[in-house]
Structure formats: structure tokens, C-alpha cells
Amino acid sequence: MQKGSCNCGGVAFQIAEPLQPPSVCHCGQCRKQSGHVWASAVTHQADLRLTAQDSLRWYSASDTARRGFCGTCGAFLFWQHNDEDTISVAMGALEAPTELRLARHIFVADKGDYYDITDELPQNAQ
Incomplete structure (x- = not known):
């Protein structure tokens, strides 16, 4: 089981199943949101359990996706496509060792x- 949280602990989570291999996103939105590039790994939404969520906020980044962040410390934690049952989780929010x-x-x-x-x-244009 993988565990993670934001900086202040207002958002914390557990992931039951192994995460897919992580990727680094270089899109303009991720760079603006994170301050550089954003490394994340994907899991099924059903495998993600929030253990603290009082400060979880969602930002509609586009017509097709939203970004989850902590409203207290500002940590960017999740990216989710509106039409999929998966969710991307920030690698930096995971407790080590991630393996x-x-x-x-x-x-x-x-x-x-x-x-x-x-x-x-490998590098994908999109």
C-alpha cells in the first residue's frame, strides 16, 4: 500500500493497488501549476482512499480535466480526466520508498x- 499527503497533512491518502509507472508532464498547465514539470503516476479512482480531505479543493483546469490541491498549503496532488476512472497522483506527495x-x-x-x-x-509529443 502506498501512502501520501500534502505538506500540511490536510489532504492524505492511501493507494491499495500498485501505481502504474510514473511519467513527467511538460505541458504548460502542469508547469504553471507545479512551478516546473509534474511527475505523476496513475491509479484507478477506486484504489485511492482519502484519509484526510478537509482542505482538498478542485480546480477545473479545462473542459475535460480537473486538478486537486490542498487549499491550505497549496500542494498540487491530483489530476483527473472527467471521463475516466483513473486519477494521476503527484510523485512528490508519496511517502518514500516508492519503489x-x-x-x-x-x-x-x-x-x-x-x-x-x-x-x-521515451518522449511523447502529447
């Missing part, structure tokens, strides 16, 4: 001009 390794980069066509991707992981 996971990055698998790929996504939305590299939108990456910032201030850095290069120098690892050997």
Missing part, C-alpha cells in the same frame, strides 16, 4: 525553453 522509476516524458512538444531533457526515457 517506482520514471517511465516516460509526455507533452514534450510544450516543454519550457529553459531546460533540456537529457535522460534516455
